[in-house]
Amino acid sequence: MYYVAKVDEEKCSTYNCKQCTLFCPEANTLMFDEEKNTAWVNEPRCKGCALCVYVCSDLLKRDCIQMVMVTAED
Amino acid sequence: MGLRYLQPAPGFKEYLPKDYVDLIDFGPFGKTDQLDATKLGQFKEIVEEHPMCAGCFMAYFVRVFYASLPNPEDTIVLGTAGCARLALSQAAVPFIYGNYGDTNAVASGLTRALKLRFPDKTKDVVAIAGDGGLMDIGFSMTMHSWFRKEKFTTIMVDNEVYGNTGGQESGMSPKGVQLKMAPKGKKFDKIPATELAKQAGCVYVAKLAPTNVKRMAKVIRRAILAAREFGPTFIHAYTSCNIEYSIPTEEVLKDAREREKKDFGFEEYMTDEVRQYLEEIEKKEKANK
Structure with missing residues (x-):
């Protein structure tokens, strides 16, 4: 079991900020989907640092990203 | 390009x-x-999955670095032992890994060899190493490459500690800081790296904390462009070590912002001819857009 970031896509798509994707230390992990206008997380790559949560919640006060517990698939 | x-x-x-x-x-x-660092997350990057720690700001700097290269297909990156090479080596750009501290000596030879082999092409050489690689163990080679006015870019990713050997103090650790392998606290000040670079003859010197993607991309680009024509360039970037300095991963950006206000404020120095050259290039780019 480990923590990964999860984007609330419905909430995220109401904004047009693309800020969290600029601050993730992992490449090709927190991506932006042009069609749905929302950020999304490539979960197997997320290391769970929660930097995006700081950007989204503390700096921008938008609360679109949460850390969730996931289990590895067998 | x-x-x-x-x-x-x-x-x-x-x-x-x-x-x-x-x-x-x-x-x-x-x-x-061109690659655009302000659009990170909207394209597949040339750097891939890497084994650096969660929330590492050095990894973040490396990611922005690879997205800001002005000419990635003709760039060669040099690294040395230290954390940064773990991510630097995972990119679709040639990477050379030398012995500890010899990045700038290898880069000097490489720059000259590329000039001879490809006289009609622009090839960029970037040495990117930590505070130990450039300011402690590789100090003499770094300084001498600057004295000789070698035309390549040196980037110091300064985490203020020997991060992957357990936390020994480095010449760049701040005064008074207690680390796991330096329990008595450091007795000396940080090495004034940017001042040394200016005195040694670097034509472009910048100091920054990674808080502003647009500015980082601009600085990295400028340093590489200036190195093509005029001489050595140097960037000193603060890339905290959240493990050795016990910074909670979600507060790494907050810490960088605080340090930016305290002692890592943005500084940029360049000679007059470099300023003129860069202004001309940037004006042309704006006109093309």
Whole structure:
């Protein structure tokens, strides 16, 4: 079991900020989907640092990203 | 420029590895437009999965670095022992790993050899190493490459500690800081790296904390462009070590912002001819947009 970031896509798509994707230390992990206008997380790559949560919640006060517990698939 | 000549021949694409095909379909390979660091997250990057710690700001700097290269297909990156090479080596750009501290000596020879071998092409050489690699163990080689006015860029990713050997103090650790392998606290000040660079003859020197992507990209680009024509350039970037300095991973950016206010404020120095040269290039780019 480990923590990964999860984007609330419905909430995220109401904004047009693309800020969290600029601050993730992992490449090709927190991506932006042009069609749905929302950020999304490539979960197997997320290391769970929660930097995006700081950007989204503390700096921008938008609360679109949460850390969730996931289990590895067998 | 872009990654134009990395476009595969027709009919050959299906036999290429998935990563390569992704870089063609969703990344910069085969496209003529420039990489844009302010659009991170909207394209596949040339740097891939790496084994650096969660929330590492050095990894973040490396990610932005690879997205800001003005000419990635003709760039060679040099690294040395230390954390940064773990991510630097995972990119679709040639990477050379020397012995500890010899980045700038290797880069000097490489720059000269590339000039002889490809006199009609622009090749960029970037040495990117930590505070130990450039200011402690590689100090003499770094300084002498600057004295000799070698035309390449040196980037110091300063985490203020020997991060992957357990936390020994480095010449760049702040005064008074207690580390796991330096329990008595450091007795000396940080080495004034940017001042040394200016005195040694670097034509472009910048100091920054990674809080502003647009500015970072601009500085990295400027340093590489200035190094092509005039001489050595140097960037000193604060990239905290959240493990050795016990910074909670979600507060790494907050820490960088605080340090930026305290002692890592943005500084940029360049000679008059470099300023003129860069202004001309940037004016041309704006006109093309």
